[in-house]
Amino acid sequence: xxxxxxxxxxxxxxxxxxxxxxxxxxxxxxxxxxxxxxxxxxxxxxxxxxxxxxxxxxxxxxxxxxxxxxxxxxxxxxxxxxxxxxxxxxxxxxxxxxxxxxxxxxxxxxxxxxxxxxxxxxxxxxxxxxxxxxxxxxxxxxxxxxxxxxxxxxxxxxxxxxxxxxxxxxxxxxxxxxxxxxxxxxxxxxxxxxxxxxxxxxxxxxxxxxxxxxxxxxxxxxxxxxxxxxxxxxxxxxxxxxxxxxxxxxxxxxxxxxxxxxxxxxxxxxxxxxxxxxxxxxxxxxxxxxxxxxxxxxxxxxxxxxxxxxxxxxxxxxxxxxxxxxxxxxxxxxxxxxxxxxxxxxxxxxxxxxxxxxx
Amino acid sequence: xxxxxxxxxxxxxxxxxxxxxxxxxxxxxxxxxxxxxxxxxxxxxxxxxxxxxxxxxxxxxxxxxxxxxxxxxxxxxxxxxxxxxxxxxxxxxxxxxxxxxxxxxxxxxxxxxxxxxxxxxxxxxxxxxxxxxxxxxxxxxxxxxxxxxxxxxxxxxxxxxxxxxxxxxxxxxxxxxxxxxxxxxxxxxxxxxxxxxxxxxxxxxxxxxxxxxxxxxxxxxxxxxxxxxxxxxxxxxxxxxxxxxxxxxxxxxxxxxxxxxxxxxxxxxxxxxxxxxxxxxxxxxxxxxxxxxxxxxxxxxxxxxxxxxxxxxxxxxxxxxxxxxxxxxxxxxxxxxxxxxxxxxxxxxxxxxxxxxxxxxxxxxxxxxxxxxxxxxxxxxxxxxxxxxxxxxxxxxxxxxxxxxxxxxxxxxxxxxxxxxxxxxxxxxxxxxxxxxxxxxxxxxxxxxxxxxxxxxxxxxxxxxx
Ligand SMILES: Cc1cc2nc3c(=O)[nH]c(=O)nc-3n(C[C@H](O)[C@H](O)[C@H](O)COP(=O)(O)OP(=O)(O)OC[C@H]3O[C@@H](n4cnc5c(N)ncnc54)[C@H](O)[C@@H]3O)c2cc1C
Numbered sequence: 174x175x176x177x178x179x180x181x182x183x184x185x186x187x188x189x190x191x192x193x194x195x196x197x198x199x200x201x202x203x204x205x206x207x208x209x210x211x212x213x214x215x216x217x218x219x220x221x222x223x224x225x226x227x228x229x230x231x232x233x234x235x236x237x238x239x240x241x242x243x244x245x246x247x248x249x250x251x252x253x254x255x256x257x258x259x260x261x262x263x264x265x266x267x268x269x270x271x272x273x274x275x276x277x278x279x280x281x282x283x284x285x286x287x288x289x290x291x292x293x294x295x296x297x298x299x300x301x302x303x304x305x306x307x308x309x310x311x312x313x314x315x316x317x318x319x320x321x322x323x324x325x326x327x328x329x330x331x332x333x334x335x336x337x338x339x340x341x342x343x344x345x346x347x348x349x350x351x352x353x354x355x356x357x358x359x360x361x362x363x364x365x366x367x368x369x370x371x372x373x374x375x376x377x378x379x380x381x382x383x384x385x386x387x388x389x390x391x392x393x394x395x396x397x398x399x400x401x402x403x404x405x406x407x408x409x410x411x412x413x414x415x416x417x418x419x420x421x422x423x424x425x426x427x428x429x430x431x432x433x434x435x436x437x438x439x440x441x442x443x444x445x446x447x448x449x450x451x452x453x454x455x456x457x458x459x460x461x462x463x464x465x466x467x468x469x470x471x472x473x474x475x476x477x478x479x480x481x482x483x484x485x486x487x488x489x490x491x492x493x494x495x496x497x498x499x500x501x502x503x504x505x506x507x508x509x510x511x512x513x514x515x516x517x518x519x520x521x522x523x524x525x526x527x528x529x530x531x532x
Numbered sequence: 533x534x535x536x537x538x539x540x541x542x543x544x545x546x547x548x549x550x551x552x553x554x555x556x557x558x559x560x561x562x563x564x565x566x567x568x569x570x571x572x573x574x575x576x577x578x579x580x581x582x583x584x585x586x587x588x589x590x591x592x593x594x595x596x597x598x599x600x601x602x603x604x605x606x607x608x609x610x611x612x613x614x615x616x617x618x619x620x621x622x623x624x625x626x627x628x629x630x631x632x633x634x635x636x637x638x639x640x641x642x643x644x645x646x647x648x649x650x651x652x653x654x655x656x657x658x659x660x661x662x663x664x665x666x667x668x669x670x671x672x673x674x675x676x677x678x679x680x681x682x683x684x685x686x687x688x689x690x691x692x693x694x695x696x697x698x699x700x701x702x703x704x705x706x707x708x709x710x711x712x713x714x715x716x717x718x719x720x721x722x723x724x725x726x727x728x729x730x731x732x733x734x735x736x737x738x739x740x741x742x743x744x745x746x747x748x749x750x751x752x753x754x755x756x757x758x759x760x761x762x763x764x765x766x767x768x769x770x771x772x773x774x775x776x777x778x779x780x781x782x783x784x785x786x787x788x789x790x791x792x793x794x795x796x797x798x799x800x801x802x803x804x805x806x807x808x809x810x811x812x813x814x815x816x817x818x819x820x821x822x823x824x825x826x827x828x829x830x831x832x833x834x835x836x837x838x839x840x841x842x843x844x845x846x847x848x849x850x851x852x853x854x855x856x857x858x859x860x861x862x863x864x865x866x867x868x869x870x871x872x873x874x875x876x877x878x879x880x881x882x883x884x885x886x887x888x889x890x891x892x893x894x895x896x897x898x899x900x901x902x903x904x905x906x907x908x909x910x911x912x913x914x915x916x917x918x919x920x921x922x923x924x925x926x927x928x929x930x931x932x933x934x935x936x937x938x939x940x941x942x943x944x945x946x947x948x949x950x951x952x953x954x955x956x957x958x959x960x961x962x963x964x965x966x967x968x969x970x971x972x973x974x975x976x977x978x979x980x981x982x983x984x985x986x987x988x989x990x991x992x993x994x995x996x997x998x
């Protein structure tokens with residue numbers, strides 16, 4: 174066991190705050206590092222700060238598992254893992270240095286490695302939560318396989334705090350590749366999309382693929398010798414510098430300097446979409462960032478026609494209110510969401526409306 | 533403690549009426565013969581048989597929706613049936629009702645090669661899927677010992693020998709269509725599979741053992757057939773050194789695809805059943821997937837680890853016939869074990885612990901087996917910390933049955949105390965409901981609330997999990 178830098182168990186306090194809110198029927202906005210305050214509508218309510226509930230509870234490098242309190246900064250976790258040449262394989266974006274592991278799990282955002290390494294949900298093994306009755310409950314565990322009952326851990330992942338307060342999370346980690354190489358080439362969009370598609374199905378150890386400003390970039394895990402075939406096949410410039418991928422992951426590229434940003438998720442093989450604006454293609458073309466003045470309806474309609482969906486990732490409050498953040502769900506699916514919400518949070522205390530209006 | 537999901541409103545159930553209505557709709561496809569009902573209510577579990585009142589062979593999702601609608605109206609239990617290889621009485625019908633046999637829904641609907649995925653009906657078995665994919669350069673890696681149906685595998689969140697590299701059903705199901713308790717069919721995700729807005733309904737249904745919805749279609753991930761596959765066998769003086777070798781392999785980041793342990797008793801059983809001629813020592817079967825040079829490099833590295841840990845005789849080969857023989861023998865471990873005492877039933881345990889505790893857990897279990905004088909071969913998916921003992925008992929001896937139950941209880945408690953679980957891959961069904969509360973405490977009541985929200989009349993596979 175390796176202890177974290179600063180450690181504090183505030184679960185009793187958080188539980189008390191939840192019980193008070195239930196008693197007073199006051200909603201709570203659960204806040205970690207508040208690095209993703211922009212994501213989803215934030216309702217009127219009292220803040221529930223998890224950042225005092227922090228510290229690594231256990232980390233066994235030989236087990237490839239870390240368990241940490243939800244308010245632990247991502248930076249602290251990543252530093253500790255790096256000391257053992259391990260990392261969070263899904264590369265959660267660090268929208269600010271204060272970003273916490275709880276926020277990363279609750280928002281389920283994954284970085285450039287997503288199509289190759291998997292998503293947050295693929296690595297979360299277990300969690301402890303406070304539900305909307307004020308009870309502390311544990312789900313899953315620290316073992317790699319567990320089929321004891323419903324997979325509630327993955328329901329909590331991505332629920333954006335609407336189902337309960339995450340207290341601790343156990344996450345599977347992986348060794349960092351010994352070497353990484355990036356290949357870059359200048360190429361037109363249609364060819365770039367086709368190449369990304371082809372590489373995804375190849376035997377090469379691709380770990381990221383992005384097209385931005387006329388440049389197609391691939392990241393590979395492995396040595397130059399081991400990658401000789403890929404290098405010959407693709408051509409372009411090679412570099413060991415990984416800063417582009419960090420900036421892409423954390424949205425520090427100049428492209429992201431905007432207060433109105435759409436995130437489009439589309440099926441593999443989707444061609445360029447006919448919406449005017451500036452585009453950035455990540456995840457081998459399956460996640461597309463868009464800056465545009467086109468109307469929300471026309472964007473959602475175009476994306477839906479291709480079997481995808483559009484999320485209003487960042488927006489001024491007025492637009493967020495009129496357009497909604499998420500694509501509305503089919504009725505029956507929304508009903509199931511409501512019954513899940515009702516089971517977890519019968520008094521509608523947690524983050525009302527943060528994920529979908531009325532939820 | 534109150535447990536809403538098991539307080540079935542049995543008084544209001546009208547199974548006979550539901551069956552009569554369904555008979556009119558389905559004619560010969562609804563069967564009520566004793567033997568067919570018993571086949572569908574028992575299968576490979578050592579638990580007593582509890583047959584359903586009728587078995588219906590569904591042809592498509594409309595059939596499933598129609599059946600569930602009728603059953604919903606009359607609060608009649610509905611149990612989906614894949615191939616019946618589950619081991620914890622998942623298919624027993626303690627309150628009677630209708631069993632939907634999914635075996636006719638066995639079409640591979642669409643291979644999306646670009647997207648490394650395939651859409652299938654739930655009755656397709658894992659072997660049939662891989663046969664279908666033969667010419668595509670792709671394969672589906674999840675391989676429980678039995679040739680299970682994809683629907684059953686999703687419903688039990690199954691895994692197999694490849695899990696250490698490719699994950700389990702939870703990692704490989706991209707989306708589902710399912711008929712819910714009110715008879716309506718849902719689609720859990722859009723075609724953009726890499727992300728979905730909202731709660732993860734796919735993973736809630738995966739592993740729900742037919743208690744939340746009936747899966748009518750799955751989209752699962754495929755993987756490229758590796759350019760090269762190298763596999764081999766090695767021996768260890770004891771289980772502890774084998775576990776140590778496993779931990780080192782994983783920690784070095786060697787992307788091992790399969791790493792399976794057989795104890796001495798299982799080696800004896802498999803030598804007899806599968807004609808292996810292995811030394812009677814704790815034995816590991818391993819496999820590496822990758823490019824030609826990568827698998828060679830990985831095999832060499834692994835060989836060094838084996839020597840460091842006191843193991844011996846590591847030999848690897850790329851020969852397909854030799855590898856197939858080895859893995860067929862691994863998949864037949866259950867049948868090999870049963871052959872050691874043909875008249876007996878097998879009580880199968882399924883503990884999973886953090887790998888650092890695996891050696892301790894196996895060792896203590898070994899002692900327990902010896903103290904009880906059981907014949908109980910053991911196999912382990914050691915890369916995941918998961919192992920099974922197959923306790924061969926005479927069902928006519930109440931003493932043996934009681935001893936096996938107590939053994940299984942002690943093993944579950946041992947695994948839970950070590951930070952693990954009583955079930956790593958077989959699921960809860962009826963057999964493990966008792967341990968679930970030991971492991972999860974009040975969380976069980978909470979899960980029961982989800983069940984009640986999805987299925988208020990408790991018609992979907994009642995009496996399981998809770
Ligand atoms: C020799 C042997 C070796 C095994 N090895 C492994 C192993 O290595 N790993 C492992 O994980 N398991 C293993 N198992 C257990 C078993 O094979 C798995 O649990 C398998 O997933 C069950 O699939 P099935 O098609 O037989 O399902 P069934 O037994 O028919 O059903 C299992 C459960 O799923 C439900 N179900 C079935 N189809 C559907 C559907 N379409 N929709 C909703 N619910 C459904 C049923 O109601 C039931 O609750 C082994 C079993 C045997 C006999």
